[in-house]
Amino acid sequence: MRATLPTTTLAILASSLLAAGAPVSYKPEACSVIASGSAECRQAPADFLRIPTGNHAFNNASTEILQDAFSALAVLQNEYYQIGRSTWPSAIDWTAAVTQTVVSGMLSTLTRSLDLVDPGATSSFQGAHENLVSSVYDQIIGYYYGQDIVAIKDEAFDDILWVVLGWIEAMNFARLHDSLHFPKAEHNPNATLPTDIHVALATLPWRGRFWIPSFQSRSQSFWLLGAEGWDTELCHGGMVWNPRLEPYKNAITNELYISASISMYRHFADDSTVDGDPVYLQAAIEGYKWLVNSNMTNDAGLFVDGFHIGGLADGNIECNVRDEMVYTYNQGVLLTGQRGLWEVTGSPSYLADGHDLIQAVINATGWDLEANQPIDAVGVPSELPRWRGLGRGGILEDECDASGTCSQDSQTFKGIYFHHLNEFCRPLDGNSFKEHKSFNVNSFDSVKAAHRSACQAYLGWIKHNALAALETRDxxxxxxxxxxxxxxxxxIAVSPQGDGIDHDAANTTDYRNHGTPQDDIWGRVSRWLPGPQKGGLDKQVVARHLESTDTDMDMNMMESVTKSPAGRQMPRSTDPNDRGRGRTVETQVGGLALLRAYWDVSQSVST
Structure with a gap:
C-alpha cells in the first residue's frame, strides 16, 4: 500500500486536512499572552533557561562582526553568483534556494544595521546605503528568473518547500526595507504610476515592493506542490519525503512543511491586499502536532532523521523503523515554525520547545551553557576533543566535517541551522497580539524577558563558533x-576512522553523504544520491546503473589533487578545509549565516 497524495487545489487541500474529524483548533494555554488573564497566568513567569545567566553579559558583537558578515556576503556574490545566468551555477537546485534565503535575510540585516557603521551619515551616504542594498536585491530578482522551477517541481517534497521559505524571506526584506526607509501613508504593491510627478514622489512605495506579488505567487504555487506530500494513510499523518522511494517520513520535510505553512499564513495575514488563509495555519498546527508526537527525538533531545514503515507490504501502516542519523539542519528549520506559531497563537509552549531544542544542540556540541565555555579541553593539536553528538569543543559539526567527506547537500546544513536560530531569537514585540481583546500584558512581558535572557545566554556559544569559522577563511x-x-x-590527519564518531552505529544511514541504500527499506527501483547527479528525476538513478560502489559514484568523497598548469601533481594542501569538495558556495553560505546570526542575536538581546 502506498500513500495517496491529495490534489493541488487549495480548496481540496483544505478539506483533506480537515476531513478526518473536527478541525484542529488551537486552544490557548493557561498562560498564553492572549488568555483570560487569570491570576495564575499573571504570577507564573516563563522559564526557558534554568541556569544562572551572569556569565553571558559580555558576548555582544562589535560592528567588526557586521563588517565580517558583509565581507562574507560580498565574497559569496563576487565568487559564486553569475549575473549572466542569474544564479549561483555551482549550487544545485535546493542549495541555491537556501543561498537565496540566506542572502535575502542578510539584506534585512543590512537595512536595519547600516546606519551603525556611520551614525553621522549624510543624505548622500544614505543614497549609498540604498545603492548597496538594492544592488544585491537586484541579484535576488535575477534569481527569480534563474531558478530552475521546472526541475524543482519534479524533485522531492523538501526540495520544493525550500523554495517557499526563500521567497517569503525575500518578501520579508522588501517590506522591512520599505517600512524603514520609504514610509508612506499607504502601501500598495500593485499601485500604478501616477501621472503627476509630485503625487508619484509622495505616494509611491519603494520600487522593490512591486516584486512582492511575483514572490508571493511562486511561494503559493510551491507550497501547494509541497503540501501534496501530506499523507494520513501512513503513520496517521506526516509528510512523505520522496514519492519515488519507499515511504519515508523524515524530520526535514515535516519541519519545512510546518515552517513554510506558518510563514505563509503570517505573510498573508500581514498583507493588506490579501486575507490570511486559515488553511496555512491549519497545516502548521496539524503538522506540528504530528511531529512532536511522532517519537522522532532521541535521548539527547535531538531530532533523528526519520521513520520508515516496516512491513508495509503486509499491511502495516505505522512508522516503526527509525533512522537514528542526526544532522544539524534537522535541529534548525523547526525553529522558524515554532517562532511563527508563537506569533499567531501567543502560546509560550512553542517558544519553550524551541529553547529546549537549541539547548540540546548546544549541549551536543560540548558546550557548558552555565560555565559559558567548552566542556572538554580544547587546543591540543595532537588530539580531537570528544565527539558529543553534534560537535566537539563547543563547535557545531556534522559527522562528515572532520574527515572532509561532506557531500554538497551536507555542506549546506550548518548555515541552515544558524539562519533559523537567528529567526527564532528575534526580540518579541507583541505586535500580533496587542489588538487582541484578551491580550495579557503581564504574561507577555514575562515571556519576552525570559526569551531575551535565554537567547542572550546562547551568545557565548554563537561567538565561539563564529570566531572558529572566521579562522577557516582562505x-x-x-x-x-x-x-x-x-x-x-x-x-589534516583526521579520517572517518579517527574522528571519534561511530559511523557504523545501529539503525543509522548517512544517506545525505552516501546516498540511499538499494534495499527493501529505501527502495530497489530508484535511489537518491547527494549532489549534482543528473541521472533522472530528483537525482534518481535506475537500479541497473547503480552497480558501482559509494566511492565510485560520488567524487565528493575523494580528496582533490592539486595539479600545476603542466599537469604535474603538486604538494597537497595542509589546510583541512581543502579536502573533499573544499570551499564552495555552500560553505560560504554557512559562514555568512553564522556571522549574521551572531550580529543579529547580539543586537536583539542588547536592546
Missing part, C-alpha cells in the same frame, strides 16, 4: 566547512 575570504579545524591545529 586568502580570498572563502569559508571552510569544518569550523573546528583549529581544535587540532589545522591538521
Amino acid at each position: 586568502a580570498r575570504g572563502r569559508y571552510g566547512m569544518w569550523w573546528g579545524a583549529g581544535l587540532v591545529g589545522n591538521s
Whole structure:
C-alpha cells in the first residue's frame, strides 16, 4: 500500500486536512499572552533557561562582526553568483534556494544595521546605503528568473518547500526595507504610476515592493506542490519525503512543511491586499502536532532523521523503523515554525520547545551553557576533543566535517541551522497580539524577558563558533566547512576512522553523504544520491546503473589533487578545509549565516 497524495487545489487541500474529524483548533494555554488573564497566568513567569545567566553579559558583537558578515556576503556574490545566468551555477537546485534565503535575510540585516557603521551619515551616504542594498536585491530578482522551477517541481517534497521559505524571506526584506526607509501613508504593491510627478514622489512605495506579488505567487504555487506530500494513510499523518522511494517520513520535510505553512499564513495575514488563509495555519498546527508526537527525538533531545514503515507490504501502516542519523539542519528549520506559531497563537509552549531544542544542540556540541565555555579541553593539536553528538569543543559539526567527506547537500546544513536560530531569537514585540481583546500584558512581558535572557545566554556559544569559522577563511575570504579545524591545529590527519564518531552505529544511514541504500527499506527501483547527479528525476538513478560502489559514484568523497598548469601533481594542501569538495558556495553560505546570526542575536538581546 502506498500513500495517496491529495490534489493541488487549495480548496481540496483544505478539506483533506480537515476531513478526518473536527478541525484542529488551537486552544490557548493557561498562560498564553492572549488568555483570560487569570491570576495564575499573571504570577507564573516563563522559564526557558534554568541556569544562572551572569556569565553571558559580555558576548555582544562589535560592528567588526557586521563588517565580517558583509565581507562574507560580498565574497559569496563576487565568487559564486553569475549575473549572466542569474544564479549561483555551482549550487544545485535546493542549495541555491537556501543561498537565496540566506542572502535575502542578510539584506534585512543590512537595512536595519547600516546606519551603525556611520551614525553621522549624510543624505548622500544614505543614497549609498540604498545603492548597496538594492544592488544585491537586484541579484535576488535575477534569481527569480534563474531558478530552475521546472526541475524543482519534479524533485522531492523538501526540495520544493525550500523554495517557499526563500521567497517569503525575500518578501520579508522588501517590506522591512520599505517600512524603514520609504514610509508612506499607504502601501500598495500593485499601485500604478501616477501621472503627476509630485503625487508619484509622495505616494509611491519603494520600487522593490512591486516584486512582492511575483514572490508571493511562486511561494503559493510551491507550497501547494509541497503540501501534496501530506499523507494520513501512513503513520496517521506526516509528510512523505520522496514519492519515488519507499515511504519515508523524515524530520526535514515535516519541519519545512510546518515552517513554510506558518510563514505563509503570517505573510498573508500581514498583507493588506490579501486575507490570511486559515488553511496555512491549519497545516502548521496539524503538522506540528504530528511531529512532536511522532517519537522522532532521541535521548539527547535531538531530532533523528526519520521513520520508515516496516512491513508495509503486509499491511502495516505505522512508522516503526527509525533512522537514528542526526544532522544539524534537522535541529534548525523547526525553529522558524515554532517562532511563527508563537506569533499567531501567543502560546509560550512553542517558544519553550524551541529553547529546549537549541539547548540540546548546544549541549551536543560540548558546550557548558552555565560555565559559558567548552566542556572538554580544547587546543591540543595532537588530539580531537570528544565527539558529543553534534560537535566537539563547543563547535557545531556534522559527522562528515572532520574527515572532509561532506557531500554538497551536507555542506549546506550548518548555515541552515544558524539562519533559523537567528529567526527564532528575534526580540518579541507583541505586535500580533496587542489588538487582541484578551491580550495579557503581564504574561507577555514575562515571556519576552525570559526569551531575551535565554537567547542572550546562547551568545557565548554563537561567538565561539563564529570566531572558529572566521579562522577557516582562505586568502580570498572563502569559508571552510569544518569550523573546528583549529581544535587540532589545522591538521589534516583526521579520517572517518579517527574522528571519534561511530559511523557504523545501529539503525543509522548517512544517506545525505552516501546516498540511499538499494534495499527493501529505501527502495530497489530508484535511489537518491547527494549532489549534482543528473541521472533522472530528483537525482534518481535506475537500479541497473547503480552497480558501482559509494566511492565510485560520488567524487565528493575523494580528496582533490592539486595539479600545476603542466599537469604535474603538486604538494597537497595542509589546510583541512581543502579536502573533499573544499570551499564552495555552500560553505560560504554557512559562514555568512553564522556571522549574521551572531550580529543579529547580539543586537536583539542588547536592546
